Structures are given as C-alpha cells and as structure tokens.
Amino acid sequence: MEEKIAQIAVTTFTVNNLWMMVSTFLVFIMHLGFATLESGFTQSKNTVNVLFKNVMVVAIGLLTYTLVGFGLMYPGTDFAGQVFAFGGFGLSLPANGITDAYNPGYTYWTDFLFQAMFAATAATIISGAVAERVKLEAFLIFSVIYVAICYPITGYWKWGGGWLNTMTTPFYDFAGSTLVHSVGGWGALAGIILLGPRIGKYVNGKAHPIPGHSMPLAVIGTFLLWLGWFGFNGGSVLSANPGSVSLVLVTTSLAASAGAAGAFFTSFFISKKHDLGMALNGILGGLVAITAGADQMGVTDAILVGLIGGVLVVLAVIFFDKLQLDDPVGALSVHLVNGVWGTLAVGLFGAKAGSAQIVSQLIGISAIGAFSFAFAFILFFVLKATMGIRVSEKEELEGLDKYEHGMSAYEFGELSA
Amino acid sequence: MEEKIAQIAVTTFTVNNLWMMVSTFLVFIMHLGFATLESGFTQSKNTVNVLFKNVMVVAIGLLTYTLVGFGLMYPGTDFAGQVFAFGGFGLSLPANGITDAYNPGYTYWTDFLFQAMFAATAATIISGAVAERVKLEAFLIFSVIYVAICYPITGYWKWGGGWLNTMTTPFYDFAGSTLVHSVGGWGALAGIILLGPRIGKYVNGKAHPIPGHSMPLAVIGTFLLWLGWFGFNGGSVLSANPGSVSLVLVTTSLAASAGAAGAFFTSFFISKKHDLGMALNGILGGLVAITAGADQMGVTDAILVGLIGGVLVVLAVIFFDKLQLDDPVGALSVHLVNGVWGTLAVGLFGAKAGSAQIVSQLIGISAIGAFSFAFAFILFFVLKATMGIRVSEKEELEGLDKYEHGMSAYEFGELSA
Amino acid sequence: MEEKIAQIAVTTFTVNNLWMMVSTFLVFIMHLGFATLESGFTQSKNTVNVLFKNVMVVAIGLLTYTLVGFGLMYPGTDFAGQVFAFGGFGLSLPANGITDAYNPGYTYWTDFLFQAMFAATAATIISGAVAERVKLEAFLIFSVIYVAICYPITGYWKWGGGWLNTMTTPFYDFAGSTLVHSVGGWGALAGIILLGPRIGKYVNGKAHPIPGHSMPLAVIGTFLLWLGWFGFNGGSVLSANPGSVSLVLVTTSLAASAGAAGAFFTSFFISKKHDLGMALNGILGGLVAITAGADQMGVTDAILVGLIGGVLVVLAVIFFDKLQLDDPVGALSVHLVNGVWGTLAVGLFGAKAGSAQIVSQLIGISAIGAFSFAFAFILFFVLKATMGIRVSEKEELEGLDKYEHGMSAYEFGELSA
Amino acid sequence: MKKVEAVIRSSKFEQVKQALHEIEVNFFIYYPVHGVGNTDSETSVWRGVTYAAESIRRTKLEILLQDQNVEKVIQAICDNARTGDVGDGKVLVENVEYLIRVRTGEASHEGL
Amino acid sequence: MKKVEAVIRSSKFEQVKQALHEIEVNFFIYYPVHGVGNTDSETSVWRGVTYAAESIRRTKLEILLQDQNVEKVIQAICDNARTGDVGDGKVLVENVEYLIRVRTGEASHEGL
Amino acid sequence: MKKVEAVIRSSKFEQVKQALHEIEVNFFIYYPVHGVGNTDSETSVWRGVTYAAESIRRTKLEILLQDQNVEKVIQAICDNARTGDVGDGKVLVENVEYLIRVRTGEASHEGL
Ligand SMILES: Nc1ncnc2c1ncn2[C@@H]1O[C@H](COP(=O)(O)OP(=O)(O)O)[C@@H](O)[C@H]1O
C-alpha cells in the first residue's frame, strides 16, 4: 500500500519526463527544419554548403554544450542573481539526478538534452543569414564559441537564475524570443555587417533578388519548424501540466496562423502577388513572436501578436534590403525583429501586461542584445582579421559546393540526359 | 495522503492529455504530408501554387475554426440529437476546462486544437483535386466557408451529438472515414465537376496522362500521412487507454500495408508495371478505409478492409478517368470512394457488423454525402458565377506559379548552367 | 479508495505503453529516413525503383511479421534457451494482453507493432546495398523470407530468450547493433557479392564514383533516422523509466554527434574536402555503434564509441571500394562494420566491460553473423539460379525506373522548357 | 539538307508538335532554353522585391529536313506558335552538309 | 572547320566519350535533349493509364573539328552509339565559318 | 546573317549579359551545357574517392546577328568571359540562311 502510494510520485514524474523527452525530439527536428528551409531559400550551387553547416552545427553544438555550455548556463542554485557563473566542465549526474528530487519535471539527462537542442538553434539561425558567402571553417569556429560561451551566458541571466531573473519585476521570456531567437538574430546581424552582401545582390543601390532554388524544401522546413515549436514552447512549461501545455500549444498555433495571414495580406498589398516565401516567413515570424509570452496570452492576444509578427516580417525584409543588409533567408526579419517584438509584447498583451513589465522587457532586450551583438561582432571581426570569413569571389560565383565540398547537391544528368 | 491520492486523478488526466497532444502533433504533420504529396503528383509549373494553398489552408482553417467552426461542431450537451446547433463564436475556456471535469481525456485547449487540425484536413483534401486550374482566391474563400460551416455541421450530426448519434442504432464513424474524408471527397467531386478537366487531359475521349513532377515528394507525403494517421485514428480514442489505442495503431498499420499490397497487385495486373503512384494511393486508401472502424476490427478484418481499399483505389482511378473527372492526385479514389467503403465496412466486418448497422451506415453516408456535396456544389457554383473559379487558358498553360505567384518552385539554372 | 489505488497501476501502465507507442512512431519514421537517404545517394534514373522498394518493404514486412515473424521471434517463455522455436501463425491476443499482466511496459498490440517496425528495418538496410541493379521481384521475395524467417530466428536467440540469452555471461545487445543492423549488413554483403558491382563502378581496378542525385534528400533521411533512433534505442528500454530512457537518449545523441565529428575530420584528412556524404554516414555509424550498449555507457564512453564509429565508416567505405564490393549507400560501412564495432564496444566500454563479456559478444557476433550471412547467401543464390537477381545491362544503363516502373522520378520539363 | 531551329513559347510546344505530326514531320529534338529579349512583361517577386524576369523559358526545336519541306514546316510552326504578343520567338534555317544515321551508318546529303 | 552534332542514346554516352578520347578528341560539349521519333516502343504508366512516351531522353554532342578529322569522329560515334535497334540517333555535319578561343582571343578558320 | 555560338563559364554569364546589353544586343538564348576539355583542374569527391570531374558546367549562348555586328559581339564576349585560366571557352560563327519572326511571319536574310 505504502509502496503503491509512492508509485504515484514516480508515475507523475515519469509522465512529466516523458513530455519533456517528446519536446526534445520536437526541438531536434527543428534542425532539419532549418536545414531544409535555408537550403530551399538559397541557390543550388551552395546547397551542399548550407546543408553541411546545418548538419555540423547540430553535432558540434551538442558536443560543445556538453563540454562547457550546460555548466555555464545552469551553474546551479548557488549562483543566483549574478552576471557570470560556471558550474564546471562536462556532465556529471548529480545525486538524485534521475528522480523528481532533481526537478519534478524531468531527469538531469532530459534537462541537459532539451537545453542542448535549444542551444544549437541559436547558431543555426546565424547560418542562414551568412549563407552563400561565409567560409565554412570560420563559421564552424564561430558557432562553437557562440554556443559554448555567448548563448549560455545570456541564457544564465534569465533561465539560469541570473540578474535578469532577480530584478524586482523580473524580465520575462517564456521560451526564448530573446534568449534564443534574438541572440541568434544579433549574431546574424554582426555577421551580415562584417561579411557584406553577396556579389550582385545590390547593384547601384537597388536590391537585385537572388531567388532560392526549391520552394518544396522551404515548405518542408517551415512545417517542421512549426511542429518543432510545439516542443520548443510546449516543453518550456517544463512539465506536462495539462492546462499550461495545451494553452501554450493553442497560442503557438494561432500565432503561427495569424503570422501567415498577416504576411499574406501585407505582401499581396505590396507586390500584388501571392508570395509563398513571405507566407512562410510570416508563419515563422508569428512563432518567434509568441515564444516570449506563449503561456501568458489569451486567444485574441496570441492572434494579435502573431498577426503583427507576420506584418513585421514583410516590412522588415524590405527594410533590411533598403539598408543593404543582405540576409538570404530572412533570419533578421524572423528571429531578430520578431524576437524583439515578441519579448516586448509580453509587456503589452496578456497576463503580464503593464508598464513595469514593459520596462523590464526593454532592459532584457537591450542588455542581451548589446552583449550578444558585441560578442558576435568582436568574434567575427577577429576571425575576419585572422583566417578570413569570406570565400573568394571566384568561389562565390561558381558556388561553394564545388570548392569547399567537391560535389554538387543535385545530379540530374543521368535523368534527363 | 489524501493529497497524494488526489494526485492519481491528476496524473491520469495528464497522461491522457499528453497522448491527445501527441496525436494533435501527428495530425498537424499530415498537412505537410498533403502538401508534399499533392505537389509531388502535380506539374512543376504549378508547384508554388499547390504549396501555397496547402500552407494557407492550414493557417486560415485554424483561424476559421477558432472563430466559428468549433462552436458549430461542438455546441455542447444541451444540443443533443438535433440537425443544427451553435455554441457561440470564438473560444472561451469553460469552468473546469483544464481539469478532468471537462473531459477525462483532455483539456478544453487540447480538445480544440485536436479538432481544429482535423477540420483543416477536409479542405486540404479538396485542394489536391482542384489543383492546376483553380483560382487561388476562389479556392481560399471556398475553404474558409467549408471549414467554418459545412464540415462542422455534418460533424455535429455525429461527433457533436446530433441526430445521427441518437438514432436507435447510431451511425458509427470512429475517426472520420465519412465525417472527414468523404466530406472532403464530396467537396472535391463538386469542384471537379464545375471546373472541368485540365487542358489536354482528355483528348478525343481518351485520358492523356499528366505525370507528377516529383516522386520523392510523393513518397515523403505518403509516409508523413501514415505517421499522422497514428494520431488521427489513435487520438480518436480520446484517451491514452493502452488496449484501445494500441489496437487502433495495429489495425491502422495493417490496413495501410494491405492497401499497398492490394494496389500493388491490381495495378501490376492491369499495366504490367510496378506503379509507385498507385502503391502510394493504395496505402492512403487502406488508411481511409480503416478509419471508420479502426477500433472495431480484428487483425484479419483490418487486413481485408485495407486490401479491398487498395484494390478499390486502382479501379476508382481508372473509373473516374473514364468519366472524365480529372482528379490530379486521386483525391476522389482515396478519400471519397474509400471513405464510403470504410464506413460501410463497419457494418460488414468487426465487432459492429450486422444488418441494423449496415442500414445506419448507409443513412449516415447518404445524409452526409448529400449535404456536403450540395453545399460544395452550390458554393463553387456561386463562386463560379461571381468571381470565377478557373484561371485563364494562358495561365494554365504557362503555369499558375508564374502568374499568381511570380516565381518558380525550382531554380536549377545556377546549378547546371 | 481501493479503486483509486488500483488506478495507480493502470496509469503507470498507460504511461509506459504511451512511451512505447511514441517509440513505435519514431521507428516507423525511420523507414521514410531510409527511403530518402537511399534515393538521395543513388542516381535519379533509379529513384522510383529505390523508393518503391522502400515503400513495399515496409508494407510487406509488416504483413509478413504478422503472419510468421512475431511467432518465430517471441514464441513465449516456454521456449527459453533454445535455437529454434515457433509460437504459431498470426496474432492472437493472449489473456491479459492489454494489461500490465502481459508486460508492465506495454500491451500485446504495442509489443507487436514496435517489434514489427524493427523487423522491416533489416530488409530496408539491404535494399540500399543492392540498389541500382537488383531485380525488384527477386528483392521483394528475398525480403519477405528474410523478415519472416532469418531475422526472427536470430532475434529469438537473444531477445526472444534463446540460447545467447541464457549463456553464463549472456550476450548483450541492447537495441540491436547486431540483431538488427548486422543482420541487415550481412544480408547486404551476401547480396553485393552475388550481384557484383554496378556497370562502370570499377574500371581497371579503380573505383569510379557514381554520385548520388540529391543531397537534400540524403540530409532529410539522416535527420529522420536520428530522430527515429530516439525510439529505436529509447523504446528498447521497454518502459518509460525516466532515468534509463533519458540516459539512452543522451548517449544516442552524443554518439551521433561524435560520429559526425569523427567522419568529418577523417574524411577531410583524406580528401581535403568537406564531404557531406561522409558526415551523414558518420552520424549513422555513430548511431549504429551506440545501439548495442546505449544503456550501459557513460557520457565519455558514448562519445568515444561514436567517434570511433565515425572514423570507421570512412575507412570502411574506402576499404570496401578496394575490395570492389559496390555498396551505393554505404550500408556495409554503417550497419555491418559499426554493428560489429558497437556490439564489441559493450565489452570494452561502460558498465558491462570485461573479458567475459568480450567473449560473449564475440560469440554472439560470430554466431549471428555466420547464420544470417549463410542464410542470405543461399537465398540470394537460389534466387539467382532460378529467376535471376540482376536486371539486364540495357535496363541498368537506361535506368530501372523506365523498364520496371514506366515512369521517371522527376518531370521538370514543364518547368524549365 | 536543312536544319530548322525554332525558339518558341514552351506553352505552345504541344500544339506545334501536333501540327508537325500532321504534316508527317515525326522526327525532331527539343530542349528547354532561356530566352533574353522583348517579351510580354513578366513580373516576378522574391521576398518582397518585384523585378522583371530577365529571361523567360522557351523551348527550342531542331528539325532536319529535305530542302523542299522547309517551307511548310516553317508555316506550321509559325501558325501554331503564334499568340500575337511580343515574345513569340524565331525560326531560322541553316545548311547541313550531310547526315548519318547511327543505326546503319548510312550517310545522306538530302535527308533520311 | 566543321561542327559535328550527334544525337545519341544517353546510355551510350559514356562509351562514346571513351571512344572519342581514344582518338584524341578531348574537347566537346554535350547536353540532354528530348527526342521525338521512331524509337524502341517505351510504355509509360501514370496512375493506371498506359501510354507511349512521346519523347525519349537523348544526349546531344557538339564537336568542333578540322575538316580532315570529321570522318574518323563520325566513325567512332556510330560504332559506339549503335545498338542496332531503332532509335540510335543521328549525326550531322555543319560548316563553321570561324572559331575564337576566349582565353586568348585568337581566331582560326581551321580549328584550334 | 550569322549565328554566333559561345560556350563560356557559367559564372561569367551575368557579366557577359550586361556587356551584350551595353552594345545593344538584347536578344539571345542561352542554356546550360556540359563541357569536356582542358579545364582548370577541379577535384570532386564522392564518398571518400577523389576524382577529376570529367565535365564542367558551361553556359552556351546563341545570338543571331547581322553580319556587320559579329565582330563587336565577339569582342564583347571575349573581353567579359575571360579569366585567363584554361577553360574559358570558345566562340564560333555560323552562317544562317534566313530567319522568320514567328509573331509576324516575316522573313529576312539579314536579321530582324
Ligand atoms: N537575335 C536573336 N538571337 C537569338 N535568339 C533570339 C534573337 N532574337 C530573339 N530571340 C529569341 O526569341 C524570343 C522572342 O523574340 P522577341 O524578339 O522577344 O519576340 P518577337 O519575335 O515576338 O518580337 C526571345 O526571347 C529570344 O529568346
């Protein structure tokens, strides 16, 4: 009898942990989403390169996060309220790491893996923005350091219990509009500035489109990212709590849908065509925007946040083109702009809305933005000064696949020849 | 102690809700399955258009179902046994909406999202059938209205507790062979009739094949649909009940496999070639067929229902071509014919077999068929008379992508040039 | 009260079964992973053929395993310690088959479906190795027999409770490095030997590369396989035990990542290019290698096992090319070599390491290797002598799609014409 | 013997093919090409930027003919490839010195 | 100088290429084309409908040659592209006025 | 009238196109081809085996010109397609007997 009652706690723990594992799988599949989206939105002569970056970033990101990142981001409760802390290298199973004494929602291992899948996302966001011209080795080194050091530090500020979390009105970022997406977005901005645009992108100050090579890949990517977001946001509840998780899934889906609608109408208004690329970016914009407050919004809030996100994506794409910031896949518009918007929206809509919260949100956005932009800028700058970050003109024109990889993404010769 | 025991109910509710959320994800991914299947089975000059429809149908479908559909389909228990009922616009969390007092299997939010993912399916089914010639705006307006009004009304008749559910021998449709698939299929039939065939499809009364442009996309679509069906059927148990859900997964898988086998042999017999497209449609036919009785069938029943479904798909494709009903992706053969077959099979095989059940099944099939066909026909007819439902000949010949979207699905120029 | 307490056991059972169902879905999706990986790594003139095999192998595999395989592999506890046993044809729900009296982790139906998804994997592994030249009918017949008889017999030796499981130091193979992957790999080897290389692969003793036609498909395949492996390994815990399952997920992910890193460095060292195909194979090599001991390894063990797996893949690909064993997708290097390596690694790393274990591992590897290679060799040999196993030279040169299927995988004519 | 090369709208290809078959021209090759030129303005859109497509998709046909058949083939192509809008394409005639049929090795100066 | 154009079965391309290399013809271009004509009947199937493929995949080669080399190149192509079945393709010879090498700008009437 | 055919590096195509537009050559077609020949050695890798790519991707242009314009077009192409490395390609000039504009049916021996 006693034993049976003890089983209740175990079973509850098992359910929560199961949900967190499922969320981990969903976040994992976002990496395939990024790989397909980014390769679909870029040229076929660079497809192997884009895919290679996305594959290696996951692998290297996981290993790096194992070695350093996890210890930096979650140093433990002894380090609350600080700016920097480190819990040690590598992983070591704490006492009770596999029972609910560690956390009522998940084991130490689940915790690590869920967080590690998140971490690799930030680097992957950058990979799209610098695509078609960045040197592979330079990018991989950048990713390792960014995932190992920058992302965990700002992550610690909030999720690890650092200073942003211990302010009077704590900064709020439910699942990472700022901590993940903007951090990726600021890194992307630094990279774009230091790399410069692709050859031929801006001629006499006018943007000259370089269409992506495969819309089916882009659509596969977007759907997989939406799917993955169920785990990204839903898993951020950190337990299988039925009410909280299912609300988060609803707000996430409605924001994505509203984002599509917002981008659909805005882009049709601007170009009189039904722009598939913008609709896809609109979905992603809505998803990024809802991420900061997915558990705080009602149905109408979520739709509004997503709708505005979708409109913002379209305007931002055009705006960045005006500034000649060449972003092949729209990473800035999706992750940076909507990361900021979504974080701010927590102060404007939903349960936490209020002026104190707005101030806290602005503090968080600025502090994390400043730190991660500066970090990325310096890191890219050092790489540029030393090994170089951009491929040769010849390589860029003939395609990175040929020179860096010695292969083509497609061989249809046999087929149609 | 008391508290711990109370926890049992909460944990049980959490497990059930977790399963329903997983099912929701699986049904969601069916939309990617439809997008890839339909674009694979159509020409590359229309690929952006096909993808665009599939993306927007999900987004718009979710928003529409939020606003109207859910209230029409599940008006609440006060409206049992009727033909039409409406529970109000929008979503509003009922008291106890996030505890097992709402439903032992899921929260209000999970309920809504699971149902909303289903709803969008019906419109997506139609999108394949009318592909390569339908006007985008007309189709989107059709979808909004169909998902908002027609699908919820017939859905209410059975699942919402309406008259088909309160007959002496209630009509039985476990997961929607009729309520979802046939409803999509009848809408598709109406669209096909009013649109007419694609230019060049029937020359002098002979069918002239228009091959799809990518078999890999079609295969990806079929596997994702099969995967999604685990949630479509498995989630229709409405709880995580181990025995029921796992039986449903087995009958679903075996029917899909038998459908592949049935189509494989039938098509080889007819054409002496191993027709991949038919094998894929056979899988889908088997899946649609088992849907109505997935929880009522034994192993052998499931195999027979699927096998016949696979044979029927092949014969139906040929039959519809004889009638010059041009259905680019086989939506009629898969969803309409097997929707009807599967619903009927509940009266012939498995636990519910019997003449009273056969009669009830026929009543349900006919009533829902008549309503949804008439609804779709009138709706398409009005759209045809007003804004027009078909693109110009020039647009159709040169491809919808160029005129409606101003882009191509693929740009391999850079690669092979 | 009593009733509520009884509910604890039911709920616990429900959670465990839920996890096993999720694992089943993940293993199912591996089949799409194989389909896309194998078609990406082969020529576009044979794509329909490769896809067709992968689709039909799943369907036929499930039906075959229903009829014979499950009864051969899991004959029941009365048959412990033997070499051969048979529990009867077909499926029949045992008493208590849907309660935890059957098994605390899953129902009879879940058990069957999880195992059936595994079984089809072994045949699918072979399909890649014999691609681009094997006769479709011969391959399908081979698959049916291999899945129905060979795989279950060796599977019974260990997992079904046969002699390898009742040795003093039992052979250990957690999730099937040997029982699934090597069994597939040995079958592949037999097929490759009896078929001979593709025309033009070895000219004057030198390997002449025949590049695959689509790297995006190969990347999609690899990510889906990694995803599926979470269920393949995680599900092999046979319950949702939080500590065990989450550890397995971590070792699995780290081995995959380390495999990518191992292959990345090795192949760069050899060819001075960043070889995407090798990175993908490295991930798979790491996954196969960790499979035998995923629950016995620590973090560092897992990384080492995966790293060595990744290095081995690259060396093995080159080695098999030296031997003129033509393996279009690297099935031998991934599944056979790493299946052996991973099984052996259980004796070298982690909790079970020790000389007695090494001996047992060698016994298991050899016995199962000898049996399955001999079985496959004889079976292919008989097929070769009777119906023939290789297509005509003309068919091979012009592509199997044209002759066996009467269609092309891609039709881009409309697009670029 | 002559070689007639025609660059036409891809959407008109099926119709031209039928017309050629009707006048018993059963052998030819065709392939997709990009045409740069005066065309019906086609606006493309990519990520919010509207631009004039700098090239359009055309199909090129190559037909080997005996001299006396050139006239009617050109007529058939022009009649069937025409829409009347700018961008209908061009047909040109070149001289071919001689032709060999691979299967038999037989050569001809007039066509086979 | 002459231009030899050959339309052959794609499956014979590798063999023809080797043969050309053997007679020291190391420079040429090739590309895929669709051939309409007498071919070994190929039946295609799409969704249950069997139909004759209206075109087949062929590879076209273009080789620039000095006049005296034309003969042996044609021989090499015919010998190696032949299967003996209908549909083996055609080789034709055209006159080229002159040729310029882009790298150097040098022109020639005989070939480079 | 002449037909100028140029086989150039695909990466130089944009530059050549601009140059042609500058000298008012606004009409032409182009398509991708495989070039076999002396090229800057490109090593490819497939599954651990390094090999010399046996062909490279080139773009072929076809431009119809009045005789007097041939010279300057060749100049423009050569100037802009040149990198100086082996593999820059070839330009050749052929004679065209006459040309018909599909839209109007008008024929010309000098060009349109
Ligand atoms: N001088 C030329 N050389 C090669 N191709 C040409 C030439 N002139 C036109 N074309 C091709 O023919 C197509 C249609 O020609 P265009 O002059 O635009 O239309 P139209 O003949 O109706 O005036 C162009 O897109 C181009 O591809």
Ligand SMILES: Nc1ncnc2c1ncn2[C@@H]1O[C@H](COP(=O)(O)OP(=O)(O)O)[C@@H](O)[C@H]1O
């Ligand atoms: N008059 C022609 N003009 C252009 N291409 C031709 C012509 N005749 C034949 N061909 C091409 O050569 C291919 C083979 O020719 P065909 O006459 O069918 O075979 P064979 O030469 O063996 O009789 C055809 O498919 C077609 O593509």
Ligand SMILES: Nc1ncnc2c1ncn2[C@@H]1O[C@H](COP(=O)(O)OP(=O)(O)O)[C@@H](O)[C@H]1O
């Ligand atoms: N005789 C020829 N016939 C057809 N194409 C040729 C011929 N010679 C060269 N080419 C094409 O031109 C390309 C470049 O020529 P190549 O001789 O390699 O360089 P370069 O002219 O700089 O010496 C080759 O790849 C080939 O495609």
